[in-house]
Amino acid sequence: MATRADHGEGSCRPISTGKLAGKWRVQYVLEDTTGVKKRISRVFPTQREGKDFLRSLKRSDEIAAIHKVQAMTFGEWFMWLSENDWKDSLDPKTLRDRVSRYRKYAAPRWAGVPLTKIDPMDVRAFYLKLKDDGVGEHTRIALKAGLVRAFNQAITPYRRVPHFWSNPFCLDMPAPERRVAVALSPEEARKALASKKLDESRRAMLGVFLLAGLRLGEQMALTRGQLRMNEGLILIDRAVKLDAKSSQSVGLPKGDKVRTAVMCDTLRRLLGPVIEGLGNDDLIWPQTSENKPRMKALVYATWRRIRKEAGLPEDMSPHDCRLTHINWIEKMCPEVSPTSLKEHVGHSADGVTEVNYTRPLMPAQELLSQALDRLVN
Secondary structure, eight states: OOOTTTTTOOEEEEOOSSTTTTSEEEEEEEEOTTSOEEEEEEEESSHHHHHHHHHHHHHHHHHHHHHHTTTOBHHHHHHHHHHHTGGGTSOHHHHHHHHHHIIIIIHHHHTTSBGGGOOHHHHHHHHHHHHHTTOOHHHHHHHHHHHHHHHHHHHTTSOSSOTTOOOTTOOOOOOOOOOOOOOOOHHHHHHHHTOTTSOHHHHHHHHIIIIIOOOHHHHHTOBGGGEETTTTEEEEOOEEEEOTTSOEEEEOOGGGOOEEEEOOHHHHHHHHHHHTTOOTTOBSSBOSSSSSBOOHHHHHHHHHHHHHHTTOOTTOOHHHHHHHHHHHHHHHOTTSOHHHHHHHHTOOSTTHHHHHSOOOOHHHHHHHHHHHHHHHO
């Protein structure tokens, strides 16, 4: 009959007869890395010493079991994660880009290396070679993030390597310089919207970005039916999305969060001539041939023209308009509650606005200066 020792639990029991009576016997079956089992039986004067020894045997057996599965290479592990783990937690396009970067840059070096044989010195040389080969900083940072995550998951929760190991891919890599976002003042925005070089359609598009704070995908999918002109509201219940193959589709906005954005009178005046005669399902800025959203590349081409005709900064992006819009409300509209701002722009988490969408703004600083003067005078 099999004993507790045979089942991998081990035992620590008192001895009641014979010359060893009063002592404690520890029994355990230890399996080495080759699969050979060895029965261990030791006697200890106290139960405490016996249980300490039993625990040490179990730890040794656990480590041996871990080492037995280490024939898996990093490449096998990375692809297993992409097919069985990440597809449930990552956006399809994000997953596609991660696997593509791995195959292009990391697989030639690491695909055939066992997880337990990855040397941090080799990883350091690998990172330096990427830089010497001219791989861009953003690509290198994104590649490293994927490698780090894969190895972290090999440690926990999947335990492909011992839990006490460190991640060899967690080496310092120079971070790329952060792009300096453009934040316009209200006066600069007023001047841009008044440019005589803009036609009605492009002026209205700039107005949607600056005065409603819509995301690019939300602007691309905007229809006449979403505009509640009498109420001064925009129903944001759709947006253009890219799938794993970069083809466009229309779905719910970011985070699947439907919201209602405010449409000020100025924006209503800009949109009026553009939406005249449109049906509820008609896109405001469709393709020239059919009622489908323009391709993203064409929208950016239109944006570059808007930027030039409106005299905007050369490196300004559509998202900078959203940043500008949120910046105005957060800094210059104290009567607007934080909750109303989050509902208007579609932020769900606290702190997102302050961390990512606020920049120094001269009119806001003037308001602060005037408020301080009122206090002391």
